[in-house]
Amino acid sequence: MNFDRRRYLDRVKERERRSPLFKNCFFAFTFGGGICALGQLLLSLYLYAGLSERDAGTLVTVTLIFLSAVLTGVGAFDNVARVAGAGTLVPVTGFANAVVSPALDCKSEGLVMGVGAKIFAIAGPVLLFATLSGAVYGVVYYVVGLFL
Amino acid sequence: MFGAPLDYLFAFLVGGTVCLFAQLLIDLTKLTPARILVIYVVLGVFLGAVGLFEPLADFAGCGITVPLVGFGGNVARGVRESVSESGLIGALTGGLSAASGGTAAALCFGYLVALFCNARPKRP
Numbered sequence: 001m002n003f004d005r006r007r008y009l010d011r012v013k014e015r016e017r018r019s020p021l022f023k024n025c026f027f028a029f030t031f032g033g034g035i036c037a038l039g040q041l042l043l044s045l046y047l048y049a050g051l052s053e054r055d056a057g058t059l060v061t062v063t064l065i066f067l068s069a070v071l072t073g074v075g076a077f078d079n080v081a082r083v084a085g086a087g088t089l090v091p092v093t094g095f096a097n098a099v100v101s102p103a104l105d106c107k108s109e110g111l112v113m114g115v116g117a118k119i120f121a122i123a124g125p126v127l128l129f130a131t132l133s134g135a136v137y138g139v140v141y142y143v144v145g146l147f148l
Numbered sequence: 149m150f151g152a153p154l155d156y157l158f159a160f161l162v163g164g165t166v167c168l169f170a171q172l173l174i175d176l177t178k179l180t181p182a183r184i185l186v187i188y189v190v191l192g193v194f195l196g197a198v199g200l201f202e203p204l205a206d207f208a209g210c211g212i213t214v215p216l217v218g219f220g221g222n223v224a225r226g227v228r229e230s231v232s233e234s235g236l237i238g239a240l241t242g243g244l245s246a247a248s249g250g251t252a253a254a255l256c257f258g259y260l261v262a263l264f265c266n267a268r269p270k271r272p
Contacts, residue, residue, distance in 0.1 A: 032167025033160035039210030040159040044151035058249035069257035073265035086170035103262040133193040134223040138239020
């Protein structure tokens with residue numbers, strides 16, 4: 001068969017496995033919402049235990065990160081994430097998974113330059129842009145404060 | 149002990165919606181998950197900077213603080229407090245300090261898990 005480029009691309013598009021948009025969105029919504037509701041439950045429990053609002057919030061994040069790290073370690077996270085899509089990606093669980101997963105994969109490259117470096121593969125950009133935009137905001141906030 | 153039932157409803161609905169938007173970005177654009185995480189964090193900083201994050205968090209609780217937007221909102225709050233407290237240097241010190249809990253937890257737990265577990269072959 002002789003294909004020109006255009007027809008080839010059409011053919012690729014035709015054969016591409018389309019991800020079922022509605023189903024994906026439904027699972028993203030329910031899993032994502034569920035994780036946030038779980039966070040809310042943890043928050044209520046920590047507040048009930050007498051922690052300050054800020055400490056309780058931090059501890060919720062830490063707990064969810066711990067759970068995702070363990071689930072990633074035993075290989076269960078990917079199975080959930082395959083169904084949940086953005087539902088597990090966007091909560092801190094996705095951040096934790098993005099830290100642990102490359103670290104695990106690169107264990108064979110060594111514990112310093114393998115795990116130590118690759119642990120930042122996705123966390124690095126997230127931290128960088130959070131810090132960068134935070135610093136920009138800080139400068140703007142400072143300058144605006146000078147004139148108010 | 150468990151807080152108000154409405155808090156759970158709002159956390160579920162808002163958190164779910166935040167994730168649904170990300171799913172639309174994944175399915176309808178060519179953005180990779182890593183880029184979406186970065187976009188959400190920066191969005192969180194932006195929401196914090198324009199003063200929308202705190203009201204949203206009061207309303208939706210964990211629905212907005214648990215998604216990565218909350219990480220950005222935290223950074224913005226930390227920067228604002230540090231700048232108010234110690235001036236321009238706070239623009240550099242505030243962000244990472246406010247995000248330190250989650251970051252340190254992810255790094256420490258991540259390293260420990262990598263020590264004790266092994267990678268598994270991925271199913272496609």
